[in-house]
Amino acid sequence: MTCNTAILGASGYTGAELVRLIATHPHLRIAALSADRKAGQQMADVFPHLRHLDLPKLVKMEEIDFSGIDLVFAALPHGLSQALVCDLPQAVKVVDLGADFRLRDPAAYEKWYGAAHVATALQQTAVYGLTEFYRDDIKSARLVAGTGCNAATVQFALRPLIAEQLIDLDDIICDLKNGISGAGRSLKENMLFTERSxxxxxxxxxxxxxxxxxxxxxxxxxxxxxxxxxxTPHLVPISRGILASCYLRGDAQAIHAALTAAYADEPFIHVLPFGQCPGTGHVMGSNFCHIGVTSDRISGRALVVATLDNLCKGSSGQAVQNANLMLGLNETDGLMLVPVFP
Amino acid sequence: MTCNTAILGASGYTGAELVRLIATHPHLRIAALSADRKAGQQMADVFPHLRHLDLPKLVKMEEIDFSGIDLVFAALPHGLSQALVCDLPQAVKVVDLGADFRLRDPAAYEKWYGAAHVATALQQTAVYGLTEFYRDDIKSARLVAGTGCNAATVQFALRPLIAEQLIDLDDIICDLKNGISGAGRSLKENMLFTERSxxxxxxxxxxxxxxxxxxxxxxxxxxxxxxxxxxTPHLVPISRGILASCYLRGDAQAIHAALTAAYADEPFIHVLPFGQCPGTGHVMGSNFCHIGVTSDRISGRALVVATLDNLCKGSSGQAVQNANLMLGLNETDGLMLVPVFP
Amino acid sequence: MTCNTAILGASGYTGAELVRLIATHPHLRIAALSADRKAGQQMADVFPHLRHLDLPKLVKMEEIDFSGIDLVFAALPHGLSQALVCDLPQAVKVVDLGADFRLRDPAAYEKWYGAAHVATALQQTAVYGLTEFYRDDIKSARLVAGTGCNAATVQFALRPLIAEQLIDLDDIICDLKNGISGAGRSLKENMLFTERSxxxxxxxxxxxxxxxxxxxxxxxxxxxxxxxxxxTPHLVPISRGILASCYLRGDAQAIHAALTAAYADEPFIHVLPFGQCPGTGHVMGSNFCHIGVTSDRISGRALVVATLDNLCKGSSGQAVQNANLMLGLNETDGLMLVPVFP
Amino acid sequence: MTCNTAILGASGYTGAELVRLIATHPHLRIAALSADRKAGQQMADVFPHLRHLDLPKLVKMEEIDFSGIDLVFAALPHGLSQALVCDLPQAVKVVDLGADFRLRDPAAYEKWYGAAHVATALQQTAVYGLTEFYRDDIKSARLVAGTGCNAATVQFALRPLIAEQLIDLDDIICDLKNGISGAGRSLKENMLFTERSxxxxxxxxxxxxxxxxxxxxxxxxxxxxxxxxxxTPHLVPISRGILASCYLRGDAQAIHAALTAAYADEPFIHVLPFGQCPGTGHVMGSNFCHIGVTSDRISGRALVVATLDNLCKGSSGQAVQNANLMLGLNETDGLMLVPVFP
Structure with a gap:
């Protein structure tokens, strides 16, 4: 069984990561690639590391014939997906990697993104794409909204603890260390090698x-x-990876037990033995999330550290995981790639 | 006026940093360099970046004639300074860059360092070397105990706030991002380039x-x-630098005002305009500490971020600053080097 | 069809890379892992990025029952494979990733490795493991000697040119830029992050x-x-990758044509359009080798630049490629992983 | 004695490096700073690492009163200095860090820079700013043209050898490894951290x-x-530094002797013992150039490797060195800063 996909916004890093994952996926096929400013170019011109792949040429979005497409990955700048999804044939499923459909409340959307949502009806139907917690909804969804990469990391650390009331809800401090690819491929002075290295x-x-x-x-x-x-996020000089240090009030052993239990059957979420701390380098290039829990000498405090690859599990890997479910495939198809270390 | 100094443990990074600073210092001279395992070698063999300097050969500590030495910098592994300082002529002043004399309480020393202190009388006379807060005592001290590099960074962020009772003392969380040189030059698998990069x-x-x-x-x-x-410290792939993110309960504006006032006349401590965050790259190679304060959307919370170069202001620069005071020189002599960026 | 493999020396970087590749290989299975100094530990303790895999515990080499093993990957320090291979059951095939069997001439071995070869009979039977050029011999070999990583890179650039007499054989200059993982995981002061970054x-x-x-x-x-x-190799601050700049005398266009023709059907070797230069970042984590050719303003000079990932195509990827052939599998099985960028 | 200087183009990296050097220079003072696009800002806004300095505000070039300026450092994009220098009062000396006056021949200028020179009379009077070889001319020059950073590095390696006819002039191959700051602070996709790291x-x-x-x-x-x-230059992931590997035909020992003799009295150029290779990390942040010479197993071949900090000795440090001479100061004033390592 092969499902045809299109990647919109293929000239960005999450677009390239989708190509990387789909290239060795047993059931997905890339039928179309769009990139408005680079339309007409080959993917190998834009991303030489994809040189060996036989890929369709980059085109403008409106040149794509969506009639043969099963699922669209929209890796577009924030704001562009809203109108787009309305225009797609109803039979085409959509995984949106941008922010347009993450918030269900139009007021919240306007507050955080500074503009009214233009597809509020659609907004109500979108399923939040944190696979491990919205699995059933995702299976039957037409439109899944990929989460923010930071949002995914911290939620893996905290959701079971909030659900089970194991931590003080009014005292949650999350200090993140973020790889630079989170800023995308756009030109900003503060993202130059010299500024960040x-x-x-x-x-x-x-x-x-x-x-x-x-x-x-x-x-x-x-x-x-x-x-x-x-x-509070912090930029650190690595390309990929997010490490979230979550300072919590609660019993560290109970927290560790709850996380261990919550993720016992999850293929991609791994809770380390109590007292160990994960590192971004150990999930690089993979769809895994590692979580560690330590206590503190101050009683009643716990530190939960979660790490994942922002481009993969934090974005494109999550997108493929959701697509797998939406298309009736095995959730792990194409995603068991081992982290690259060193 | 020229003061003769000896550097004990010159083959480590803090030793090399002392040489770097003293080489352009107007009043200090390096009269002797020791490094037990590398005795007999030239400093240029151990640190090729010091090739252009005319330096004494590395010798064993016991080969040094301390009679002509005004001040000793002890950059030794923890535990070695205690006996050493007892053996030095009383006229020789000492700046210890290690941990041996940082704690005044013998019980605290034993708790944190796992062994009884062997020079407890001397321990009582040592002055804690955080220059900006122990200036007068340092001027008349014979023995000054350099602070830990993390300890210096966090204290610059917090001391004025604790002194003025501006923050909740029971809710102080400090998340540090640490450059790798803090681990020194010793051989550890987890400090290899491949493991850390x-x-x-x-x-x-x-x-x-x-x-x-x-x-x-x-x-x-x-x-x-x-x-x-x-x-909680975290290793990040930079050679030099510590960034301390301190999560506090208190009024951010009052905190900013207090820090600004406290450091108004300090040549090395700079408080940024409210809302700005400092970066490690902006103090690299210098004796400066930058501090930023931001409020949070959650009322009553403040974030104070302090950064310095662990090898310079966090260790060897602080040591020279203290030596300047102990020797009656200007505190800033030799230390106004501008950060190297990019 | 599943073939059982054992990895000897699994606690080094090439060992870990073998595990990474075999974990998603459709026909290879890891039946045993040895690491003498770390025997008794789990692989996840030694390499946390492999945490999600169900792997045999690390044991001493002599604890392995080789009777059920189809093929051994020997990722041992130089010198240890010679005796080992002699002791293995004759039915077990061997891919040696070390240097013991690369040189066919005992005198040459002694010259370069400073000791007499102890298995000279075996040495004569070993096939040099540069797959693209020894494919037929490898298919029927019992013992294949993996090439040096630098040796592989430069040979991909030069072999077709030497074979076709397109370059001056007495004027070949190869300047290499080498990632740090080439030095392995052993403790050397000059491989610390601080020294190399x-x-x-x-x-x-x-x-x-x-x-x-x-x-x-x-x-x-x-x-x-x-x-x-x-x-001449040079250390550059990247973990993985070799870039070989080969300065040649010959006609650049003819050289480009010859390389393009030579590798037209090779799945892993890609010759770029004339005038383009490859980068190490575009093959990272993959089994690909990219080659670029440019002319110079000085007539009769050509620059051929080849790049590959030293741990993958330069070592463990090559080893799996050879194992595939030796075991009758498809040569590309498990090796079409896309490079990880950025 | 204090000389007033103006820095034109102060918002680039060479501008910031000039500020760094002049800040601790005993006889130079910064009287004006220009940056057209950032006019009106404080230098600390553009370069936070200069925060502690009391500097004039950035202005547009035409706002500067040059009557009190002794010397102008022009750190402008290529092409802008030609007209500018013509407009300056004749009493103002000029060190141009750009390329406008490096080539004496108008035809050569047009060939390499793609446009006719607009100040050819002035072009004839400019002195090439490679201090160690044009010292006397520089002392009496009004206009000195700073060299390219690559040009400086390679010339330090080769000039004595060409002058003394020790190498084959028709077989000189220079392979350079270049830090990213050589590309300046302008926005280019291929200079992003993610692309280069x-x-x-x-x-x-x-x-x-x-x-x-x-x-x-x-x-x-x-x-x-x-x-x-x-x-052939190559980009490597370091911020500062150039390493030039020069492949030569000649007697390595004679080459080493010639270089050693040529630079015996030079304060900034250091020739290593025969057989040693310098590293970029050993000159970082300094005005030094390290040179190493090795022979090869192929008789008659030599490898000369030179390294310097492109922003300092390769540009702004060289500029200050030249300014010192033009202003009658000691050549080394303000330039004996020790390299920063690690």
Whole structure:
């Protein structure tokens, strides 16, 4: 069985990562690739590491014939998916890797993204794409909204703890260390090699990061009352990877037990033995998420550290995982690639 | 005026950094260099970047004639300074860059370093070397104990806030991002380039790091009651630099005002405009510490981020700053080197 | 069809890379893993990135029952394979990733490795493992000697040119830029992150590198007369990758045409359009080799640049490719993994 | 004695490096800073690592009153200095860090830079700024043209050998490894951290690099006949540093002796003992150039490797060195900063 997919926005890093994953996927096929500014070029011109693959040429989105497409991966800049999805044939399933459908509440969308949503009806039907927690909905969804990469990392660390009321909901501090590919391939002075290669610094501090909209939505729904976390990302000089250090109030052993139990049957989420800390280097290039729990000398405090590859499990790997479910394939198809180390 | 110095343990990174700083210092001269395992070698063999300097050959410690030495920098592995300092002529001043004299309480020393202190009388006379806060004592000290590099970074962020009772003393969380040179030049598998270059991970988590002994001592003394902070360092792939993200409960504007006032006349400590975050890359190779303060969307929370170069302001630069005071020189002599960026 | 393999020396980087490749290989299975110093440990303790795999525990070599093993991958330090292979049951095939069987001439072996070969009979039967050029011999071999990683890179650039007499054999200069994983996981001061992360320097200059033994053997045989190349590797701060810049005298267009023709049907060797230069980042984590050819303003000069991942195509990927042939599998089985970028 | 300087183009990396050097220079003072697009900003906004310095605000070039300026450093994009220098008061000395005055021959300028020179009279009076070889001319010059950073590195390796006829002039191959700051601070996709951090690749191959114009001019003049070298730069993931591996035909020992003698009294050029290879990490942040010479197993071949910091000795450090001479100061004033390692 082969399903035809199209990747919209294939000239960005998440687009390239989708190609990487689908190239060795047993049941997915790339039927079309779009990239508006690079239309007409070969993928190998834009991404020489894909040189060996026989891929369709990059075209403009409107040149794609969607009639033979089973599923579209939309890896577009935020804001562009809303209109697009409305225009697609109803039979085409969609995994949106952008932010357009992550928030269910139009007001929340407008608050965090600064503009009214233009497809609010569709917005209500989108399923939030955190596979491990929305599996059943995803299986029957037409439109799945991929999560933010930070949002995925922190939710893997916290959801079972919030659901089981194991932590103080009013004292959650998440300090993230983020690989540079999270900023995409766009030209920004502060993303130059020279600016980033020997530097560590925080950004979007103080509660300004858009992924907070996802945390608020998901954690509040889970807790049945408003939950706000303190969340601070930091740029570190690695290409791929997010490490989330979550400072919590609760019993560390109980927390470890709950996470271990929650993910016991999950193929991609691995909880380390108590007291061990995961590293971004151990999930690089893979769809795995590693989670570690330690106690502190201060009683009642716990540290939960989660790490994943932002481009894979945090974005394109998650997208393929969701596509697998939407298309009736095995959830792990094409995704058991081993991390690349060193 | 020229003061003669000896560097003990010159084959490590803090030893090399001392040489770097003293080489362009207007009043210090290097009269002797020791390195037990590399005795007999030239410094240029051990550190080719010092090739252009006319330096004494590396010798064993016992070969040094201390009679002409005004001040000794002891950059030795932890535990070796205790006996050594006892044996030095009383006229020789000492700046110890190791951990032997940081803790004043013998019981605390034994708790954190796993062995009884062998020079407890001397231990009582040592002055804690955080220059900006122990300036007067350092001027008249014979023995100054350089602080831990993490300890220095966090104390610059927190001391004025604790002293002025601006933050909740029972809710201090410090998440550190640490350059690899903090581990020194010793051979450890997890410090290989291949292990560290694409990895971020925490270590010494849960309250096990020895610098906690310094925090406990200093913050409790300052507050007049026991204070324990939660402190977690993380290895990030940069050679030099520490970035401490301190999550606090207090009024961010008041915190910013207090830090700004506290450091207004300090030549090396710079508080950024409110809302800005410093980066390790902006202090690399220098004796400066940059501090930034931001508020959070959650009222009553503040984030104070401090950064410095662990080898310079966190260790060897601090040592020279203290030596300047001990020798009656200007505190900033030889230390106004501009950070190297990019 | 499933073939049982054992990996000897599994605690090194090439061992881990073999595990990575075999984990998603359709027909190979890991039946045993040895690592003398780490015997008794789980692979996940030694390589946390392999945590999700169900792998046999690390044992000492002598604990392995080779009776059920179809093929052994020997990823041992140089010198240890010679005796070992003699002791293995004759039915067990062997791919040696070390240097013990690369040189056919005992005198050459002794010259480059400083000791007499202890299994000279076996040495004569070993097939040199450069798959693309020894394919038929490898299919029927019991013992295949994996090539040096530098040796593979340069040979992909030069073999067709020497065979077709397109270049001046007395003026071949190969300047290599080498990722740090080529030095393995052993503890050396000059391989620390701090020593390598901002440094580029040459090593083994002047014709001292052991891979020269392979070049001499292979190029001389190919040319039918002695050929010596000038070969200088340089350490650059990347974990994986070799880029060989080969300065040649010959017609660049003819050289490009010859390379293009020679590799037209090769699945792993890709010749770029004339005038383009490959980068190590475009083959990272894969079994591909990219080759580019440019002319120079000085007539009669050509630059051929070849790049591959030293741990994969330069070592463990090549080993699996050879094992596939020896076991009657498809040559590309398990090896079409797409490079990881960025 | 204090000399007033202005830096034009202060918002680029060479501008920032000039500020770094002048800040601790005993006799130079920064009286004005220009940056057209960032006029009105403080230098600390553009380069936070300069935060502690009391610097004039960035202005547009035409806002500067040059009447009190002794010397102008022009760190402008190529092409902008030509008209500018004509407009400056005759009493103002100029060190141009760009390419506008490097080539004396208008035809050569047009060939390499694609446009006619607009100040050909001035062009004739400019002195080529390779201090160690044009010292006397520089002392009395009004206009000095800073060399290309690659051009400086290779000339330090080769000039004494060409002058003394120790090498075959028709067989000079220079393979360079270049830090990323050589590309400046401008926005290019291929200079993003994600594109460069794990990649090594060549560029401007085949004789297209503009620094070849300088090599042709200088080496031909030195040899008294046309000399063309083969020159290939490669991008490596370090911020600062150039390592030039020069493959030569000649007697390695004689070459080493000649270089040692040529630079015996030079404060910034250091020739290593025979057989040692320098590394970029050992000159980082300094004005030093390290040179190593090795022989090869192939008789008659030599490898000369030179390294320097492209932003310092290759550009801004060289500029200050030249300014020192032009202003009657000691050549080494402000330039004896020790390399930063690790």
């Amino acid at each position: 020997s530097d560590v610094l925080g950004y979007a501090q103080g509660g300004k990061h858009r992924h907070l909209g996802e945390f608020d939505q998901e954690f509040s729904a889970l807790a049945g009352r408003p939950v706000e976390i303190q969340f | 694409s990895d971020v991970l925490g270590y010494a988590q849960g309250g096990k790091h020895r610098h906690l002994g310094e925090f406990d001592q200093e913050f409790s003394a300052l507050a007049g009651r026991p204070v324990e902070i939660q402190f | 901002s440094d580029v320097l040459g090593y083994a200059q002047g014709g001292k590198h052991r891979h020269l033994g392979e070049f001499d053997q292979e190029f001389s045989a190919l040319a039918g007369r002695p050929v010596e190349i000038q070969f | 794990s990649d090594v690749l060549g560029y401007a191959q085949g004789g297209k690099h503009r620094h070849l114009g300088e090599f042709d001019q200088e080496f031909s003049a030195l040899a008294g006949r046309p000399v063309e070298i083969q020159f």
